[in-house]
Amino acid sequence: MSPMTRVRTLVGAIALALLLAGCSSGGTRDDGRVTLRFQSLAWQKESVEATRELVDEWNALHPDIRVEYVQGSWDSVHDQLLTSFEGGEAPDIVHDASDDLADFAYGGHLADLTDLLPERLTSDIPALSWQSVTFDDGIYGVPFLQEPRVLIADSARLKESGVRVPTPEDPWSWAEFRQVTKELSGDGRYGVAWPLKDPVSATLNLSLSAGGRLFHRDAEGKVTVRFEEGDEIVPRTISEQVGADHSASPTTLGSGGSDTLPGLFAGKYAMVPLGFSYRQQIAQQAPEGFEWQVLPAPAGAGGLAQGVSPQTLSVAEDCPHKQEAVAFLDFLLQPRNMVRLALGDWMLPTGRQALADPALRTPEHGWAVGTALASHLRPAPAQSVRGYPEWKDKVATPALQEYYSGAIGLGELRKRLEKDGNLVLARYQR
Amino acid sequence: MAGPTPTRKGADAVTSVTEARRSAPRAPGPARPGRRAVDHGPWFLVLPALIPILVLSVGPLLYGIMLAFTDAQSGRTEPTRWIGTLNFQDLLQDTLFWESFRIGLVWAVGVTVPQFLLALGLALLLNQDLRLRWAARALAIVPWAMPEVVVGIMWRLTYNPDAGILNETLRDLGFGGDRDWLSGLATALPAVIVVGVWAGMPQTTVALLAGLQNTPRELHEAAAVDGAGAWRRFRTVTWPALRPVALAITALNLIWNFNSFALVYVLTNGGPGGRTRLPMLFAYEEAFRYGQFGYAAAMGCVMVAVISVLLAVFLVGRLRGGDER
């Protein structure tokens, strides 16, 4: 029966192909050589190139410890890592951000690097940065890049209005900022456009400058949410800009940062609060003749302080070659390499030596403003709180979105953040 | 094993509806009670399918129900413990879950009802002797064949505020047209529901069409001769014949829509502000984003229970409604 034979051949071929597909993804091979899978989340062209080049350099220098570059994506990294760790299929070296590590660190999926890290790295990176990756006295990652939130401003609009231009030494206060945006508004133009697609980290991180902290740890180590005076200032300023003053565009509240750029280029918005790395897109996309500059975010009772969640590199607990993995991290984060990565991502390196590099201190593209802010950066609040990701997605994001769009008031916002929020946190702290 | 996602599942629904109908008169034929007693053959023949079903469907289901009574979490530092009904107690207080449940019901009903009405209309048209019928038949199948992910992407392109055709058309017609459909708090759920209706229409149409072709033409003609108008003909002749198929496909649609996942995952991922976070998405995130396996399993159990009850009420009510007439 020839059709039958054909089917049988087909089945055999598919089985074989599946088998091969299954095998080709194996991790370490038995020939004495070590293979480490390194999942990078670099996505901008320059930073992907920089990272790949560094991996190639490492491989050329260390034929016995091969590093395999795996491309990940920021979009789904948490789900992807969680299921990979649970399924025992995680990469050996993991690129992530410090506010995403808590569950993995507490869950025992990441290796404690305390005794593995070389002295050079531990002393080069400041203690505040290390704090952001420390959970229960263990160090679960190496913080290596970070970005302050800054105001990107249309220079022509600023000049034309004659407002005082702030510097890191003499920044605007929140009240002054509100006043300035009012002056810059009118005729269908806005002083500022807040891209608040992810309102939680923007609000919480900027609130540090106004003395907000939101998360309070009691004597037994249990964390609860309390929305107090210091926590109110930033959300209230934004909401008043949108609602009362009409100095902030109401349509960008649900947008991502890139979505606001066309409006900035067109003169519709005088300023946009963005992460430091957005400068790359602006430099690339700005129309000819568009002049822009970087301003520090407003300051409050807490000075210029703001929260950041540095990008991190961690080693999986299941990785059989932790020593080698850390050696690779040490190589990747040599000062000159850190500078390359920082330039590629348009971000600030955490290492002191790298930060001192002249390439990162030029006034061009606002680099100097950013580096001047580096010492004011603190670990983002709450990132060591278990259950923070769920609180953020399910409680805080919708509550803040509705608050900013005017659907609910400050009282309801407080109630949701505290009542619903503490229920979620309690489930993680039994 | 839970069946395929809604778009996919239509096929077996439709098949099942008609298979059942087709096989009914023949069923008594082949099975002979006398032969069964000495019959050990079936076990051998059934085994290849039975093992995967037991290992990958029945077993996991029972395991899943068990998980709902534990504090199973991601991570390996803490052992899993039995916690009785604590998950369910938490769930009772979880306003976010019930909000998501409410959204799920709005979505399921909001999709199923228009889906049924539109599909009925299309089926009635296709049952007529119209030109272009072939085109409509071919097109009606397209959403059925498409991967749900592609359906989602396609509609994202359509809804795109700047580059989408919807806003452009509205602009041309002078209705403004600068809405961001999928991220507006008020528009997101309706926008997603439209996609749900679009994606699920084909199998409903095909099932109803099959039912329609089943109505006796002679009765129709007799009624027409009696001078009955189109509406009366529909009520007295067409609908009674169509009713069993309509009920079955509606009940199935309701379940599938309630359990749907991929469309919304691609279109809005539950946003903005959780306005489109269907229960399936909620439970998925609970399990595979936050690692709360036990809690998510409890959600699954509650979803099954509530849906079973609602469905029972719906079916009993409908059937009784039919008897009274």
Added chain:
Amino acid sequence: MRTRPAARAGQYAALLAYLVFLAFPFVWLASTAFKPATELAGLHPTWIPKDPTLANFRQAFDEQPLLRAALNSLLTASAAALVAVAVATPMAYVMARHRSALARAATGWVVVSQAFPFVLLIIPLFLVLKNLRLIDSLPGLVLVHVVWSLPFALWMLTGYVRAVPAELEEAAAVDGAGRLRTLVSVTVPLLAPGIAATALFAFVTAWNEFFFALVLLKTPEQQTLPVLLTRFIGAEGVADLGPLAAAAFLATLPSLLVFALIQRRITGSLLAGAVKG
């Protein structure tokens, strides 16, 4: 029966409205796929690309492992379809020919399994497959797809088996052929078209499937087309629309082709069944 012209015109208008509603998103997808980047960035999009190009397709292939994902999809879907049909045919035979408790239980399972939210299933399934070390492996996904497509495969096949007259088998049995021989040499050849349709349907189902692939596959080299497509959408939700549309367009073609092949058979047998019933 005569329909009044006004009513007829109304019917055509309604049919046209349906055609537009059903077709326009797909037309838009195709149109976006063939538009050059400059046109996509413009403020007033048009239905028909002014300057059609294949650049989006090229870019999609260059920037994403599209071929690899397509190969993964093809392999898993083919394997799942073949295995599903192989295990379902004997079982469907039993379900159609024997009224045993087992057959009833199987029928019950087919019906009940339609109602279960798969989230209740995927969590334990994930933990089971983890213990079998089948997470992030295509064979693991194939297994899941097989079980997932079994209910409708059983439904379709049971119907086809019933359509084969039992007398034929009994004649063979009288001739002394064993049960298995009868099945293989008499029933299966008669079932062949039905088996093929079922297999093709299972193929499309697995090709289109997203949820299980999303949860079970982790490394980029393993992912199937639908999973890759969602990655395309990108971190900020603003992907390059052109390449995204191009890739989505390509991913749809196999499903459409297979469906066109079996559509007549499915609707045909449906309608035939309905009319006979």
